[in-house]
Amino acid sequence: MKRVDDFRLRLGSHEVVPIMVGGMGVDISTAELSLEAARLGGIGHISDAMIPTVSDRRYNTKYVKNKLQQYKFNVANSDKSVVQFDLGLLAEATALHVGKTMEAKRGPGLVFINCMEKLTMNAPKDTLRVRLKAALDHGIEGITLAAGLHLGSFALIQDHPRFNDVKLGIIVSSLRALQLFLKKNARTGRLPDYVVVEGPLAGGHLGFGMDWAKYDLAAIVIEIRDWLKAEQLDIPLIPAGGIFTGTDAVNFLELGAAGVQVATRFTVTQECGLPENVQQEYFKAGENDIEVNQTSPTGYPMRMLKNSPSIGDGIRPNCEAYGYLLDASGNCQYIEAYNREVAAHPDARRVKVYDKTCLCTHMRNFECWTCGHYTYRLKDTTRRNEDGSYRILTAEHVFHDYQYSTDGSIALPKE
Ligand SMILES: Cc1cc2nc3c(=O)[nH]c(=O)nc-3n(C[C@H](O)[C@H](O)[C@H](O)COP(=O)(O)O)c2cc1C
Numbered sequence: 001m002k003r004v005d006d007f008r009l010r011l012g013s014h015e016v017v018p019i020m021v022g023g024m025g026v027d028i029s030t031a032e033l034s035l036e037a038a039r040l041g042g043i044g045h046i047s048d049a050m051i052p053t054v055s056d057r058r059y060n061t062k063y064v065k066n067k068l069q070q071y072k073f074n075v076a077n078s079d080k081s082v083v084q085f086d087l088g089l090l091a092e093a094t095a096l097h098v099g100k101t102m103e104a105k106r107g108p109g110l111v112f113i114n115c116m117e118k119l120t121m122n123a124p125k126d127t128l129r130v131r132l133k134a135a136l137d138h139g140i141e142g143i144t145l146a147a148g149l150h151l152g153s154f155a156l157i158q159d160h161p162r163f164n165d166v167k168l169g170i171i172v173s174s175l176r177a178l179q180l181f182l183k184k185n186a187r188t189g190r191l192p193d194y195v196v197v198e199g200p201l202a203g204g205h206l207g208f209g210m211d212w213a214k215y216d217l218a219a220i221v222i223e224i225r226d227w228l229k230a231e232q233l234d235i236p237l238i239p240a241g242g243i244f245t246g247t248d249a250v251n252f253l254e255l256g257a258a259g260v261q262v263a264t265r266f267t268v269t270q271e272c273g274l275p276e277n278v279q280q281e282y283f284k285a286g287e288n289d290i291e292v293n294q295t296s297p298t299g300y301p302m303r304m305l306k307n308s309p310s311i312g313d314g315i316r317p318n319c320e321a322y323g324y325l326l327d328a329s330g331n332c333q334y335i336e337a338y339n340r341e342v343a344a345h346p347d348a349r350r351v352k353v354y355d356k357t358c359l360c361t362h363m364r365n366f367e368c369w370t371c372g373h374y375t376y377r378l379k380d381t382t383r384r385n386e387d388g389s390y391r392i393l394t395a396e397h398v399f400h401d402y403q404y405s406t407d408g409s410i411a412l413p414k415e
Contacts, residue, residue: 001406004249009259011167011193016109017041018259019402021266022240023114025049026363031101033271036395038109045114046101048131050324052093053364059096063089064321071320078339080319081330085121087130094134102139112142117150118298122326129156136160142167147207151184158188169194173207175223194236196261197221201242201373203263205300212292217241225256244374246405264372269395278366281305283390287376295357297325297333305369310362314341314351322360334358381410
């Protein structure tokens with residue numbers, strides 16, 4: 001019986017263990033987690049979501065405080081079009097986060113960055129270009145362009161000296177999305193180095209509608225694999241979403257996948273950015289405690305625990321401090337939802353907003369408990385402590401379990 005360790009993922013001249021730990025925004029996939037995946041010979045991801053606030057927390061910078069100070073005059077205004085990011089400071093924050101991570105890198109694996117196109121930041125192209133270029137300048141080894149369309153993203157960095165040497169990947173959830181990307185991207189003369197095929201059971205935002213349950217990851221992978229073969233395109237495929245055991249991973253590798261991307265099992269590790277009390281919520285969750293809802297103002301469905309503090313919270317939009325989801329004209333769906341509730345309840349001290357959430361604030365504070373579908377199985381991956389709480393795992397333990405397990409088994413941590 002094969003194990004993941006019998007396979008290797010080849011990306012150009014690199015050969016790594018075919019386990020990629022997926023990007024988990026706002027510092028859930030921390031530098032520590034990504035570095036551990038690289039040390040163990042696989043691929044880790046940091047995330048480019050809200051890097052200025054991540055930098056404040058990690059490196060004592062004051063980007064958020066200073067931005068709020070600069071735009072304080074606008075806090076009560078629902079028109080947020082003036083609230084722009086300073087591109088120089090954005091580059092500086094990205095340089096700090098990426099640079100410090102890459103300096104600390106040890107071992108044979110690779111560290112990539114997950115880049116969210118949905119982070120439109122009130123000036124989509126300019127802010128994206130700055131984030132991508134700063135990451136390249138500071139030694140990132142790969143960029144995974146997260147679900148969304150990203151049709152013009154390669155072109156934004158085409159003139160960068162590292163354009164041809166950095167590994168560039170995209171995440172898609174259908175053959176159609178891949179075809180569209182390849183067509184629009186053809187003029188850069190550069191194919192993606194890998195394609196992550198993310199199915200409907202993943203955590204974070206989904207590349208499906210609310211009919212996500214109709215889709216099956218293996219079927220999408222097979223369709224894309226066969227199409228690439230017919231087109232004589234040799235691009236490594238990396239399935240993601242619901243791959244919970246080493247055996248699940250082997251099944252995909254035997255189908256012709258080059259590697260797998262996994263995330264949920266790493267949410268309950270010491271290296272993950274989620275606070276321990278939140279990790280205990282992930283462990284405790286049952287199947288019925290998880291939902292896919294439409295509270296994300298990005299417009300994409302998102303999977304999360306039903307008891308996420310973000311759901312129903314009616315905080316005043318925090319765009320002067322954050323503002324990562326403002327579109328090119330300074331709008332965010334949460335602002336509209338919040339204003340509607342305030343108008344409907346003029347005397348309320350605090351309104352409740354159920355249809356949308358202030359995702360910047362709640363992701364920043366680890367109050368939007370996004371998770372994969374199989375989060376309810378996490379309790380079977382560990383032991384209980386004497387006080388009844390679940391034992392937090394190490395990333396090494398989970399990584400090795402994926403790498404070496406067989407027969408659908410999951411290794412528990414040592415007694
Ligand atoms: C807590 C959490 C946060 C996530 N955040 C992001 C993100 O910011 N960007 C992204 O592209 N994918 C994100 N994902 C998706 C993962 O990178 C990965 O593709 C997927 O969850 C793999 O499926 P699994 O969790 O069942 O292993 C997130 C997943 C989880 C569990």
